[in-house]
Amino acid sequence: MSVSRSSLAHWGAFTAEVADGNIATVTPAAGDADPSPLLGNLPGSLRHRARIAGPAVRAGWLRDGPGPSDRRGADEFVAVSWPELTELLAAELRRVIDTHGNEAIYGGSYGWASAGRFHHAQSQVHRFLKLLGGYTSSRHSYSLGATGVIMPRVVGTHDDLFKRSTAWDVIVEHTDLLVAFGGLALKNTGINHGGTTAHPARAALRALRDRGGQIVSFSPLREDVEGEYQWHAPVPGTDVAIMLGLAHVLATEGLADRAFLDEYCIGYPQFERYLLGTDDGVPKSAQWAAGISGLAARDITALARRMAAGRTLVTVSWSLQRIRHGEQAPWMGLTLAAMLGQIGVPGGGFGHGYGSMNEPGLAPLRHRLPVLPQGANPVRTFIPVAAVSDMLLHPGEPFDYNGSRLTYPDIRLVYWAGGNPFHHHQNIPRLRRALARPDTIVVHDPYWTAMAKHADIVVPSTTAYERDDYSGSKNDPLLVAMPALAAPYAQSRDDYTTFADLADRLGVGEQFTEGRSAREWLVHLYQTWSAELDFAVPDFDRFWADGQLRLPTEPGLTLLADFRADPHTHALHTPSGRIEIFSADIDGFGYADCAGHPAWFEPTEWLGGRRAADYPLHLLANQPTSRLHSQLDTGAVSQKSKVAGREPIRMHPQDASERGLSDGDVARVFNDRGACLAGVVTDTGVRPRVVQLSTGAWYDPLDPADPDSLCVHGNPNVLTEDVGTSSLARGCTGAHVLVQVERFVWGERSDGADPGSVPPVRAHEPPVIH
Numbered sequence: 001m002s003v004s005r006s007s008l009a010h011w012g013a014f015t016a017e018v019a020d021g022n023i024a025t026v027t028p029a030a031g032d033a034d035p036s037p038l039l040g041n042l043p044g045s046l047r048h049r050a051r052i053a054g055p056a057v058r059a060g061w062l063r064d065g066p067g068p069s070d071r072r073g074a075d076e077f078v079a080v081s082w083p084e085l086t087e088l089l090a091a092e093l094r095r096v097i098d099t100h101g102n103e104a105i106y107g108g109s110y111g112w113a114s115a116g117r118f119h120h121a122q123s124q125v126h127r128f129l130k131l132l133g134g135y136t137s138s139r140h141s142y143s144l145g146a147t148g149v150i151m152p153r154v155v156g157t158h159d160d161l162f163k164r165s166t167a168w169d170v171i172v173e174h175t176d177l178l179v180a181f182g183g184l185a186l187k188n189t190g191i192n193h194g195g196t197t198a199h200p201a202r203a204a205l206r207a208l209r210d211r212g213g214q215i216v217s218f219s220p221l222r223e224d225v226e227g228e229y230q231w232h233a234p235v236p237g238t239d240v241a242i243m244l245g246l247a248h249v250l251a252t253e254g255l256a257d258r259a260f261l262d263e264y265c266i267g268y269p270q271f272e273r274y275l276l277g278t279d280d281g282v283p284k285s286a287q288w289a290a291g292i293s294g295l296a297a298r299d300i301t302a303l304a305r306r307m308a309a310g311r312t313l314v315t316v317s318w319s320l321q322r323i324r325h326g327e328q329a330p331w332m333g334l335t336l337a338a339m340l341g342q343i344g345v346p347g348g349g350f351g352h353g354y355g356s357m358n359e360p361g362l363a364p365l366r367h368r369l370p371v372l373p374q375g376a377n378p379v380r381t382f383i384p385v386a387a388v389s390d391m392l393l394h395p396g397e398p399f400d401y402n403g404s405r406l407t408y409p410d411i412r413l414v415y416w417a418g419g420n421p422f423h424h425h426q427n428i429p430r431l432r433r434a435l436a437r438p439d440t441i442v443v444h445d446p447y448w449t450a451m452a453k454h455a456d457i458v459v460p461s462t463t464a465y466e467r468d469d470y471s472g473s474k475n476d477p478l479l480v481a482m483p484a485l486a487a488p489y490a491q492s493r494d495d496y497t498t499f500a501d502l503a504d505r506l507g508v509g510e511q512f513t514e515g516r517s518a519r520e521w522l523v524h525l526y527q528t529w530s531a532e533l534d535f536a537v538p539d540f541d542r543f544w545a546d547g548q549l550r551l552p553t554e555p556g557l558t559l560l561a562d563f564r565a566d567p568h569t570h571a572l573h574t575p576s577g578r579i580e581i582f583s584a585d586i587d588g589f590g591y592a593d594c595a596g597h598p599a600w601f602e603p604t605e606w607l608g609g610r611r612a613a614d615y616p617l618h619l620l621a622n623q624p625t626s627r628l629h630s631q632l633d634t635g636a637v638s639q640k641s642k643v644a645g646r647e648p649i650r651m652h653p654q655d656a657s658e659r660g661l662s663d664g665d666v667a668r669v670f671n672d673r674g675a676c677l678a679g680v681v682t683d684t685g686v687r688p689r690v691v692q693l694s695t696g697a698w699y700d701p702l703d704p705a706d707p708d709s710l711c712v713h714g715n716p717n718v719l720t721e722d723v724g725t726s727s728l729a730r731g732c733t734g735a736h737v738l739v740q741v742e743r744f745v746w747g748e749r750s751d752g753a754d755p756g757s758v759p760p761v762r763a764h765e766p767p768v769i770h
């Protein structure tokens, strides 16, 4: 007997046939013209063997008590009951708070978790820890670590760049030339945080071309734009040099809009001295940019002239700031757009992330969404989110961040609910050493991810499809009801219930629940929200029965149109109220790795540097086409993408044949930080000397006891450098890394296995549990 029910994921709304507690089939919601293929990962996911069936505690922790341990990730587990788990965990939280203070709890808990907004794990864990007296938190995201710090300083916002961006409709109608740095990857536009129910990007790009608009894109991968366009494949990481070369042509050929620069910006003259090489004797000319990027100078010159000749939108993908000096690409993109003088004009100006998320180009809601009230965090200590290993390895040490000097706290307990650091963090061997330091690691997850396997206390969560909830996303018009599709798997429980029990045990139960069940919270949040609206919405029961509610949006936006129309009334939230091409504040910080104006800095991981002699291939660790991050790596779409059971690594046929590799081979990808296996796919659409290995294959160490072990499944974060973008933002730099690739030979075999064989993938197997 199967039942049919509707729900939603970060990548779309759907109707599922559910049988035997599992999703059997999924049909995209009718209103979605271009549904995400990732829906195909859902069937079978609720009862997969990788689910965590019940509460578990690491054997060594249970035996020896809390303390640093390098057995994390290699130890066995002991099943405990829910009352035992609550007792142990409550006692450990109490101990840490009483002996070390609340600052000793790291509760940043970064990660995407579920689209349902009430059961959103990060909101729940933060609310819980705040009631206990607080926790060390994290700032910004892996997505936009550099942007989140640089853009508020130079254009007064980062959120509005995506949430109030120029609408697709406006681009279709007005843009002559869309210049994309980092492509317009449709694979990425399937997704938005909190759920997304329409996917307009593909149709918009088609309509733009039909109207005569043209697309030029810079990207090492041809597939980053679908359909006809002009492809430039520069050396990865050199986009800022290319933008400077374009800017130089504008400046020297009288094509820069001086009136716009004078009225709406400050600091262009300081920047121009750098651009022209007035002080350093190095003009950042098209010729200069060609030498760095591998493009032809005449192409750069021709493009600059074309950009100045019509309505041009410059868009910079988010990937361009996930690299050392990542602050520069969005800042320089903004500067280039300012020189063209079209910021605030329909279809011209600046964009950030068309092709990164289903968010830029989509109309924002007019009103806020229902949210779980969070309360204040009594602990002020925080880290930039991607500094987690630094923090755990260097307690008490100072570090620079955004003009301040901060100190890493001494963390004793790490609390993670709704994220997977073995997906998101760089240099996994270093992360494992960092995770050996605290006394206790707590992880809530529905699945035995590598992070769960590295925990001391493992808390089995339900998935979004085993509880009632609703979606909510600023750039989506639908609030979608998410009624439970199935009963919770085995002993799994909602994070809310887990925290309610813990809160009760710790004496703050009443404050945490406010006397409401999860279901009562859904109604309460809906009612308090709807009471504040200036228009009528149906009552909760009606909404729940209808399954969705359409909310009013602001269509037809042009980014910064208000500012252009009236720069005084709509002054930007920057010190000058204008676009800061030169920031006196940033200049004043005196950082060697971020100057007062956008500039070209050589990355460490790039083909033009010294490191490329040892590691001659540039690996792009980009977002996977086949899943969202590490979520549902077990699903059919993700599994179908694997080659020889591993994550595919794509490379130019020439680079493959030089290494004796062909399609379907298992390759070893390595550098001085680590190594992983991957399945070879050759592709002429990949720039020579570039290889592409998406994130998200579950970390699978050949020897779980060895932090430096080979990952047999293909997680690129065993290779990436754990270093911040700069002293300004210390954002994630994981998108780029230099590597070498060779045919994999399973060396000296002591276990008698066939030397031609390859190690099995065990990433999705649960650990041993007693």
Ligand SMILES: Nc1nc2c(c(=O)[nH]1)N[C@H]1C(S)=C(S)[C@@H](COP(=O)(O)OP(=O)(O)OC[C@H]3O[C@@H](n4cnc5c(=O)[nH]c(N)nc54)[C@H](O)[C@@H]3O)O[C@H]1N2
Binding pocket: 110, 111, 112, 113, 114, 119, 121, 142, 143, 144, 322, 417, 418, 419, 420, 421, 423, 424, 425, 426, 444, 445, 446, 447, 449, 461, 462, 463, 464, 495, 621, 622, 623, 628, 629, 630, 631, 695, 716, 717, 720, 732, 734, 735, 736
């Ligand atoms: N090398 C490299 N690394 C990168 C990037 C890159 O470009 N290159 N990109 C970065 C980016 S942009 C991001 S956003 C991060 C993403 O990193 P994460 O957001 O940490 O990755 P996810 O795989 O989405 O992890 C979400 C986890 O939440 C769990 N979960 C789902 N629902 C629930 C729930 O209801 N309760 C609980 N407790 N858990 C739940 C899932 O099972 C999963 O384990 O990765 C970053 N890492």
Ligand SMILES: Nc1nc2c(c(=O)[nH]1)N[C@H]1C(S)=C(S)[C@@H](COP(=O)(O)OP(=O)(O)OC[C@H]3O[C@@H](n4cnc5c(=O)[nH]c(N)nc54)[C@H](O)[C@@H]3O)O[C@H]1N2
Binding pocket: 142, 143, 144, 181, 182, 183, 185, 187, 188, 189, 190, 191, 218, 219, 220, 221, 224, 235, 236, 237, 238, 239, 317, 318, 319, 320, 322, 355, 356, 357, 620, 621, 622, 623, 624, 625, 626, 627, 628, 629, 735
């Ligand atoms: N299918 C799918 N979609 C996703 C996600 C997912 O996991 N799966 N994750 C979502 C999340 S959380 C985020 S933050 C966004 C991230 O959005 P992005 O960071 O923009 O996405 P990426 O796929 O990492 O990179 C996009 C493209 O940039 C190109 N690129 C990389 N480096 C360079 C460079 O130096 N120069 C140039 N010119 N191009 C370069 C690569 O070819 C790559 O395919 O994606 C979102 N969308």
Ligand SMILES: [Mo]
Binding pocket: 142, 143, 144
């Ligand atoms: Mo992200």
